[in-house]
Amino acid sequence: MTSATILTIIIIYFGLLILISNIVSKKDHSNDTFFKANKNSKWYLVAFGMIGTALSGVTFISVPGEVGNPDLQFKYFQFILGNAIGFIIIAKVLLPLYYRMNLTSxxxxxxxxxGTISYKTSAIIFLISRTIGSAFRLYxxxxxxxRYVFDDFNVPFAATVLISLGLIFAYTYRGGLKTIIITDTLQTFFLVSSVFLxxxxxxxxxxxxxIEAFEAVKNSNYSKIFFYEDYLQGNYVVKQILGGMFVTIAMVGLDQDLMQKNLSCKNIGEAQxxxxxxxxxxxxxxxxxLSVGALLYMYxxxxxxxxxxxxxxxRTDYLFPEIAFKHLSIIPAVIFLLGLTAATFATTxxxxxxxxTSFCVDFLGMDKAENANNMQTVKTRHLVHLAFSFLMFLVILVFNSLNDKSVVTMIFTVAGYTYGPLLGLYGFGLFIKSKTVNDKLVPLICIVSPLITYFINSNSKDWFGGYVFSFELIIVNGLITLLGLLLISKPATGETRF
Structure with a gap:
């Protein structure tokens, strides 16, 4: 498939998204619509649309690419099992709390x-974590x-990033969450269809x-799921499941992004x-x-x-597009392109x-202002939206100059450091009911904890007999944060209600 054909499909695709956005937000682009979709979202649309948001282009390309690594193969499924446990915990523990408190953020x-400083610290951690994580995914x-389109037109990498973010901004800045629930449903349809096709x-x-494909994948050298031979290695099954569980709790349950969609449902029953x-x-x-990955390596x-x-x-990340664009016919190539585009842009x-939403609510207090939906606050929200688009642009440029690893590995490695303090903060809040903290010292704890975690991770082989941390590193970070909070804690003066 030629680069001109790919570019034409992308233009048509984004034209469709912008059209949907204009229809959805034509009469109502208030802050209530942007932040909460007026709390009127259909649970089944949210559930289906969240697939595209949760998977992203990382799953679409990087996960199949890693199947060929003899130390990885289907190892990622261990992590997925941990994810599933984490999702259930979110549904039973965190969602009822958020609905009971009627939270926007x-x-x-x-x-x-x-306290207020702890609150601002949590929001800042999210802003940093989500900006970095989403920039990696879009990257x-x-x-x-x-590689497959814009190099042929001599368009520089920075311009490609800017065009991509500009298109996303064009269909999200007015309708926000209400628009995204509709567009993500469409994008998830493209994503799921492309996998099967x-x-x-x-x-x-x-x-x-x-049947032959199933047997071939099962009997191939790529299909090993559970790694339990050596607990010192990063692919050990217990590490992967625990890491998957806590990464999910932090990156989904303590993350405004996916929780914002859940909070747009009518009630807790529909959200669960x-x-x-x-x-x-x-x-x-x-x-x-994972099966796609095994089949691609066989091909x-x-x-x-x-x-x-x-x-x-x-770069195993390039294997899927290499085969789709250069070795399969035009129809599979188009399907791959639609799936990849849908997966990544649904996330971004x-x-x-x-x-x-987080910046406008947590730092500008738009949900509490008497005139939260007047023209001035809406204009301010547009500027904030534009500013975060530009910030993501800068992060991608930095990442492009540094990265030489599989993106899926990089994302969850960074998440272990950035989301760990959120685990500690919520763990303290939910389980240490008899104490509160010295609010002013919380930012210091949340800075020191990832640094200590990095120091431990860098020396784990020497200190712990060859032990290599994997995704469970986020647990260590969360525990260090929790211990730090206990050190600066004091008895609560009143009854803790939450």
């Missing part, structure tokens, strides 16, 4: 439980677009029936229905993504397709809306 809980798709097209290329349905679909879709072996290299570094548009 979930960090309002920290304000009431620990993955932009480098694919750059890719499997069908690759199986046809390999002359596999559905949404989470349980979403969990089942999420696990199933990830199984198919590459059969047809002599080499894993692409960039600046002398093997949601993140930009959540970042804007």
């Amino acid at each position: 979930i960090y309002g809980y920290i304000e009431q439980r620990l 993955l798709v932009v480098i694919v677009l750059q 890719t499997i069908i097209f690759v199986c046809r290329s390999l002359d596999f029936s559905a 229905k949404n989470m349980f349905t979403f969990t089942g679909i999420f696990v199933l879709i990830n199984i198919f993504f 590459a072996e059969k047809n002599g397709v080499a894993i692409p290299m960039v600046d002398g570094v093997t 548009d949601s993140a930009l809306t959540a970042l804007t």
Whole structure:
């Protein structure tokens, strides 16, 4: 498929999203609509749309790419099982708390439980974490677009990033969450369809029936799921499940992005229905993504397709687009492009809306202002939305100059450091009911904790007999934060209600 064809499809795709946005937000682009979708979202639309937000282009490209690593294979499914446990905990513990307190920003809980400075600190942690994480995810798709489209037109990488963020801004800045729930439903449809159709097209290329494909994947060198031989290694099953569980609690349950969609449902019952349905679909879709990875490596072996290299570094992230764009026919290539674009932009548009909401609510107090929906506050919200788009642009440029790893590994490694303090703050608030904290010292604890965690991680092999941390590093960070909060705690003066 030529670069001109790919570019034409992308233009049509974003034209459709912008059209939907204009229809949805034509009569109502107030802050209530942007922040909460007027608390009238259908749970089944939220559940389906959240698949696209939770998966992103990382799952679409990086997860299948890592299947070929003999130390990884289907290891990621261990992490997914931990994710599923985390989603259930969120539905049963955190969502009832957020609904009981009628929150717009979930960090309002920290304000009431620990104090204003702790509240602002939590919101800042989210802003930093989500900006970095979403920039990484968008970076993955932009480098694919750059390699297979914009390089042919001599468009610089920075311009490609700016165009991508500009298009996202164009269909999100007015309707916010209300628009995203509709557009993400459409994008998730493209994402899910592309996974199943890719499997069908690759199986046809390999002359596999559905049963033969299942047997081939099961009997291949890529399908090992559980790694329990050596607990010192990062792929050990217990580490992966625990890491997946706590990463999910932090990156979903303590993150304004996905929780904002849950809080747009009419009541707690519908929000929990949404989470349980979403969990089942999420696990199933990830199984198919891993299967795509195994089939792609079989296809590459059969047809002599080499894993692409960039600046002398093997990049498994490029294997899927390499096969889709250069070795399969036009229809599979179009389907791949739609799935990749949908996966990544469904994540980024949601993140930009959540970042804007958090800043406007947690720092500008728009949910408490008497004139929260007047023209001036709406204009301010537009400026905040634009500012976060530009900030993400800068982060992607920095990341592009530094990164030489698989993006999926990088995202969850960074999350272990940035989201760990949120785990500690909420853990203290929920389980240490008899104490409160010296509010002024909380920012110091949240800065020191990731530094100590990094120091421990850097020396773990020498200190702990060869032990290598994986995704469970976030637990260590959370515990260090919790211990730090206990050191600056004091008996609560009144009854703790939450």
